[in-house]
Amino acid sequence: MKELLKNNLEAIQNRLWEMNDILYDHPELGDEEFESMKLLVEFLEQHQFSVEKGIVGRPTAFKAVYDSKKDGPTIAYLSEYDALPEVGHGCGHNMIGTMSAGAGVILSKVVDEIGGRVIVLGTPAEETNGAKVPMAEQGVFDDIDAAMILHPADESYESGDSLAMDAIQFDFRGRTSHAAASPEKGINALDAVIQLFNGINALRQHVTSDVRIHGIIKEGGVAANIVPDKAIAQFYVRAKDRNYLNEVVKKVINIAEGASSMTGADLHIENYELSYDNMVTNQTLSELFTSNLLTTGVKRVKKAKESYGSIDMGNVSHVVPAIHPYIGLDSPGLIAHTREFANLTITDNSHKILARGALALALTGYDLITNKEVLEKVKNEFRQA
Template sequence: MAPSSRRATVETSVAARAADLFRFSTRLYGHPEIGYREFASVDAFVALLTANGHSAEVGVGGIPTAFRAHAGATDGPQVVITAEYDALPGVGHGCGHNVIAASSLGAFLAAADALAADPALPGGVTLLGTPAEEGGGGKELLIQAGALDGFDASVMVHPGGHDVAAGESTAKRQVVATFLGRTAHAAANPHLGRNALDAAVTAYQAIAQLRQHIVPTDRVHGIFLDGGARPNIVPERAVLEFFLRSRTIDDLLALSERVEAAFRGAALTAGVEVEVDWDVEPVYLPTRLNEPLAAAFVAHSAPRREVSLFGAAGGGLGSTDVGNVSHLLPTIQPTVAIGDPGIPGHSRERADSTQTPDGERAILDSSVALALTALEVLTDADLGDRAWAAFRAQGDPVRVSDLVPARPWPAFPHRPDHKEQP
């Protein structure tokens, strides 16, 4: 199949399913589910895959809301199209994961049609549903389960303010510090108590002062989870939770040491104990950019949408578990513009923007460009070679388990209608 006829097949496929993809996006928007509870969202994926002649395996890697579907051959080059579909508590799809889900699904179905239209095309495409990106690290758990082994490239898009093919993200860690003191009557005999809240406040202030002496792109932001029971009781327990972010893995680990020192120093000052618990949720690695794959996405977007290769340098950056995938194989996560560039991420305004004509256009454009990029990886060995060369030029593969001790997996929720057997 010539590239021109391949594009025609993909565009026809996406256009024919436009209404289904819009309804699918709206269904997720109207029924947002947080990480590892995306049961209805997975059901919506399975229903549309089944309607289009594809079977889906649910529960991949032992994660109830992870799934995958495959099209094409199982030998030869392989591309994974990842999909996100978890929402934010209280905000719904304020990160636009319903658009991500619809775009990845549309891209998979279009690539599958192209593979079916030309059996001579090599390799295959997998749609991998990756739950709990908003903190739960679903992709990291799937990496640990081996679900991302054996692929030559990974692709997906993300909504945002600008059309950019290759954008950075930061590494992220989570830490919970629990300060443990001793109760006493706060008026009658406070000298007999040891105030855990004092330690937590001192630690919070120490970290606030630390911000003056870290690089401007590092981020340390936290909250109090517990600060005592009543004002007339010296608090015996106080809890802080912080997120740490850095542009590089080494910087993140160095920042971690400085934050832990603030916790321990504050505990010593207040005469209390402290338990420091790192990585209750998985570490997110910074995105390793891949210029050859990003350039292919730009080229395939060009007839429909003008996409910049690189975003503007500097400024604050979020974090994503796509970064973990990007340290294992060539990966792209282009940003597709929806609505006013000033709409903040993680907002109700961003969620609402997905339901506009601009949001619908983003689904169609992204589905086409992702499908064509995946198919080019299958059919152009030179692109695959250049993508891997760009990957290796940035270092060897990195797994989170190479950096920090592995943590036990969470206990996954059951479906809402699940009842334990007596």
Template sequence: MKDRLTMELDKIKQQLWKISDQMYTNPELGDEEFESMGLLTQILTEHGFHIQTNIVNRSTAFKAEFHSEKSGPTIAYLAEYDALPEIGHGCGHNLIGTMSVGAGIILSKIVKETGGSVVVLGTPAEETNGAKVPMSKEGIFNDVDVAMILHPYNESVESGTALAVDALQFKYKGRSSHAAAAPEHGINALDSVIQLFNGINALREHLPSDVRVHGIIAEGGQAANIVPDLAIAQFYVRAKERSTLDETVGKIINIANGAALMTGSELEISNYQISYDNMVTNNHLSRAFTENLKEVTGEPVKPAEHSNGSLDMGNVSRVVPAIHPFIGLNDKKLVLHTQEFSDRTISKDGQQALVNGALALACTGYDVLTDHELLENIKNEFKELVK
């Protein structure tokens, strides 16, 4: 049956390459990916998928479903298609989207025989306000048995871990005044931000080694002779576990309140981007995918690595068994979020990764559909890991 998947992929690979190239040529930022969404949903519609758009109130999010008449598991493939400012698809989301769509289409060709369903979810804005977060909260995965996404990289790596992250904004409001003629009438909001940074830097000595705190001053005044009445700091706070992150954020909020008390300013705290949970890889599902990727490519796959980045796939992994592995583009020197990486996605190596990735994803979906012991092990592991 896996040979059948290869045959089905051969029928659409030229079309998938064309879509990936079009997304590369016209990169779109998060929640603005209208053309990319249109390209992906059009080919899914052509192959019999029922499409819903504007899900979870995100205009470029979609759900594509293909159901057989036989009962069975539901396999979900997640498509990303947002680009980065200036450098376009430096994270390879043009490949991610087309690999998932390709996997969904070719697996749909055999579910009439195996039973089960295939779902492709269009998940915008991974780089900023990842739509997988509201999807996880609002029940999009309620009927899904496993969820998979495959990310291009400089080499192939098993699905591993990623940090949970909160994006915190601290807005201090003070009172302006002439900094030389009447400083006593002013309340310096920038001083509050400076004390916030100082307090966080003092806290670093007492944080676990997996915690990362990094921030900027987004606004700090308009002129040196005017006491700043508004100052804004933005931070990413990351940790390997959500519980550690929550504890760290509590300490930082205490520091922020203390900085406001020191200067007499008013403080508003908010999340300026959606929070991501840490990634929890399902190892049974991961091993099945890794074996398929090795078989498809004939190349080794590196053991899982811990990433100090963050993924909205982490939120998905808390509600359904999930993996987020990487497929190599045949250049170990490549670095994500660069123009060189973006250009690689439309090279011969990028095209080969697209078809290899789509096939490995589809073969893993087939394994879950037909191997009842594998599915049971996946579900039992999920219950143990996510409590």
């Protein structure tokens, strides 16, 4: 049967390569991926998937289902297809979206015989306001047994962890006045932002080493001779564990409130992007995927590398067994979010790598459906975690 899966790949791989390159040529930013979504949806519909678009209130999100009508597990593959400003697909989401759609189709060709369901979820805006967050919150994964996504990288790595993250905006409002003639009449909102930065810099010494706090001044005044009545700072606050992150965020908010008291500026706090939870890799599922990936021609898969980024797949991993491994583009040291990375995703070698990734995802889904013992082990690990 696994040989049949390989044959199913060969039947569609030329189309997968075409779609990958089309996505590269027409990059779309998060929540604007209308043509990217259309491309993937049409491919899945051509292979008898039933598709619901615009799920969880996100116009470019979708849920594509192939149901065997027989009892069995439900396997989900997650597609990303948002690009980066100016850089294009410098994070390889053209490959991610195509590999997941391809894996879904490959596996769908055998589920009529082995049972179960295959779902491909279109998950927009991973780089900014990830749609996996409301999907996890609104029950999209409630009837799913395992969720997988595969990310290109310089080399292949096992699924690991990621940092939980909150994106927080601090909006200070003061009062304008002439900065030279009557400064005493003004309330300087920019001073409040500066005190916020100073306080956060002092806090860094007293948090664990995994914490990352980094921000910008989005607005800070309009002219040097006018006391700024509006100043806005935006920060990402990250930590390995969601509970500890919540503690750190409280401290950052206390600093902001102190800056407000010191300067007299009013303060409004809000999240300007959705919060991401830390990634909890299901090790049983990860080992299963790694073993399948090594059968496709990938020669080496390294242990998970320490991550200081944040991904919305983390939220998924808190509600369903999940993995987020990496497949190498045979370019050690390659840096993501660069044009060099984007350009590498459309080479002949990367096409072959894409095909291996799609096949490995499909093989892993097949194992979960046909091996009840392995699936139960995956679920038991998730319940304990």
